[in-house]
Amino acid sequence: MARPDLTTRFLGLDPKSPAGRLLGAAERAIIENPTVFTAGILLLLWLILSQLSPYFFTVSNLFEITVQAAVIALIAVGQTFVILSKGIDLSVGAILAASAVTSTMVMDAGYGLGAGVIAGIVVGAFFGAANGVAVGYLRIPPFVATLGMMGIARGYALIITEGIPIFRVADGFEILGQGRVWGVVPVPTIATLGLYAIGVFVLLRTRLGRYTVSIGSNEQATKVSGVNVPLYLILIYGLSGVTAGIAGLTEASRIGSGQPAGGVGYELDSIAAVVIGGTSLFGGQGSLIASWIGALIIATLRNGLNVLGVYAFWQLVAIGAILIAAVYIDNWRRLRRGGEQ
C-alpha cells in the first residue's frame, strides 16, 4: 500500500525525517480511518476549550453536550443511511415536527404514553416511506422529492394543530428527554447510544445495510444483481423518517410540548453532522458512528463558544467553516484512495 506522502511532499519535507513520518502517519490515519480522525478533532476541540475555560471540561458539561447533540444525532442515523445511498433527506426537520405534534396530540386526547410514542414513530415512518416511493418508483431526484416532503410534512403539522403548540403530554413522557439514569447519565444520551448500536448492526449485518452502500456505490450494478432497488429505497428513506420521528419524540419530551413550527433547519444540521463525520456525499462511503461524533462536534462548538461568551453569530461561522473543511477532506481522501472523481 505504498502511496506518495502528498502532504509531506507538498511541504517539501523528507518523508523519512521525523516530521515527515509523523505527517505521513497522520495522513494514513485520516485516509484509512475517517472515524478516528473525526474523533481526534472532537478531542482536540475539547482539549482547547478546557484550556480556555474552567467550566468546560466537567462531567456535567460534557453530558450536557451529549444532550444538546442528541436530537441532531438521532436524525443523523437515518440521514447517514440516505447519504450512503447517494441521496439526501431535506424533510427530516419537518418530519420531526409532524411526529412531535402527532404524538403529543394523541397524548393530549388521553390515549396515553404508549399510543403517543407509537403514533409519533408511525407518522415518521409514513412520511419517510413516501419519500422512498417518490425516489424509488417515481424516479424523482432525492433533493426534490424530500424538498417537496418538507413542505407536506410541515403543512401537515401546522394543519392538524392549527398552528398552536400542544402542551398537554402523558405522565412519564418527560423521561425520554429529561430523565437521568442514576441521577447522572441523561436518558437522551442513552437513547442515542442505543439507536446508533442498532444502526451499526443494520448497516453491517443486514441486507438493508449492504444494499444501502451498494445502491450508493453503483445503483445500476445493484439493480442488475437482482436487488429490488426501489423497495430498498423505501426502507432507507422510511428508516430516515423513523429516526426523525424518534428525534421528534425526544425533542417534544425535552421541551414538554409538541411544536408544529419546531425542527426548522435541523435537516441542514443533520447533513452537516453526517458530512463532518466523513460520510461522502457521493455515496457508498462513510461511517455511522462518525455522524454522532459530527453532531457532538457541532454541539461542542455551540456549547464551548457559549461558555466562552463568544457572540452567538460567530458560532454559525465556525460550524460553516468546519463543514466546508470536512467536504474538502472528503475530496482529498477520495483523490488519495484513487477512487473515481
Place this chain on the structure above:
Amino acid sequence: MSAPPLIEMRNIYKSFGGTHAVEDVSVTVQGGEVLGVVGHNGAGKSTLIKILAGAYRMDSGEIYMQGEKVSIHNPRDARDLGIETLYQDLALADHLDAVANLFLGREIMTRWATLDGNAMEKATREVIARINPNFVNLREPVQRLSGGQRQSVAIGRALYFDTKVLIMDEPTAALGHRETAVFKELVIRLKSEGIGMVLISHDIHDVFDLSDRITVMTNGRQIGTHRTAEVTKDQVLSMIILGKQPGEETAEDIATLH
C-alpha cells in the same frame, strides 16, 4: 432433431424512441458452445444480450430455454434461470469488497437473518482461487483492484452460482495481455463444464479463438450466423463493414478492409 438448444432467442425486436436497436434477431446457444456476436459500435449487441439478462424488456420476440418458453422481465428472472452476465462496465459496487460484490443480491444469511460474512468470505476464497490464485486481497474495496482482479470477481459470480448460460460483453476490453490469456483458458474450462456462452467482442482474433459460431449485426439487423470453422476473418470483417454474405465479397472489397 437433436436436443433443443440451451437458449434460443427468436425474432427479437427492441427500439428506443425512434432507434431500432434490435430488429428481428434470432440466435441459439448450445450447452458447451460459445456464440460470438460481432458488429460495429451501436449495432445492437449489448441491447440484445441485455434482453437475455433481463436488464431490458424486449418489444416483441420469444426466448426458449431447453425448448421451454421462458419470460425474463428483470435481472432476477434471468439469474433464477441460471443466466449470468459479465457487463461491459463490469457492474461492480466500487466501495464494496470482492466478497460483498460476488454475493451481491444473493447473500448467504445466518439463521438469525443476518449477513454471514465468514461463510461468504470462505466461499469467495475458494472460487477466486480457481480463477486467479494471485488474487488474495478480497477485503479491499474493489475500486482499488486491477482490471483483471475486478473481472475475477465478476466471473466468480458466474462460477459460484449454478450457471447455465454466461453472457460476456467485451470481457477482455479492460484486460492486459497476460490477463486475457488467463481469461481465454477460463472460457475453455467453462465450455468443458457444459456452460453455454455468448461472447461480444470487438477483437476479431478473440472471437475466432473462442467461439464456435459467429453472428454478425449491423444497425440492429442480423447479417448472418456462421460456423467459425467455415469462415475467414476477412469474410467476417466484410460482413461487419459491408454487410455482405461470405462469398459475395470481391477481391476489391477485401483490399478495402486492409
